[in-house]
Amino acid sequence: ILINSPDMMAEEAFRLVEQGYSAIKIKISGKVTQDVARVAAVREAAPDIMLFADANSGFTAPDAIAFSRKVERYDLYFLEEPLPLDDIPGYRRLRAATGQRVALGEGEFHSFGIRSFLEEGLIDLVQPNVTRAGGITGCLRIAATAHAFNLPIALHTGAS
Ligand SMILES: [Mg+2]
Structure with missing residues (x-):
């Protein structure tokens, strides 16, 4: 299971750090409140890793902006494919509104x-x-x- 409860994802992150991993990419769902909780829990469990999140185009632009602002404090190194790839205006809006790094x-x-x-x-x-x-x-x-x-x-x- 790639997307799970914040607690389960934090547990797994903790195990991965124990195994020596220094960077972790998590899957997120495109639901702002739940995804912020996932990022917060994983960051708390693994404070020193590089952290990435893949939304698989699950957000709308307003939700991607809201999410990016709320996770700013958790140092998300990149957000992968926040929006559908045809939503170029949405990518422009996200870029204009936040400093979140974007990957695709x-x-x-x-x-x-x-x-x-x-x-x-x-x-x-x-x-x-x-x-x-x-x-x-x-x-x-x-x-x-x-x-x-x-x-x-x-x-x-x-x-x-
Ligand atoms: Mg991907």
Whole structure:
């Protein structure tokens, strides 16, 4: 189960830190109050890790903005795919309203599509997924595109 109660997610985070992990990505649901509770619980259980959250396009822009403001104190290093990838106006609103770092590359996986996000300065980290982006060649193209904007990549993986 990837999305769970805050307590269960905190327990798992604690176990992962004990195993030596220094960074954890959690799944969130797109429901502001519940997701803030998840982030808060995991951060409390694992105060020193780098923490990321993947919303799988579950938020609306107003909810992504509300969520981002409420988790500011928990130092969420990036928020992955907060909005549907076609909601470009929403990504613009989120960008204008908060300083939350945004990552994507799972749902928008073509270098040309990613370039559009980069040109508008809407994202901070690109996540090429080898099984979606056209294999290793596609990932290399995305990496070069991100590099041209002086931004990092982190390979995305998952049930894809
Ligand atoms: Mg993802």
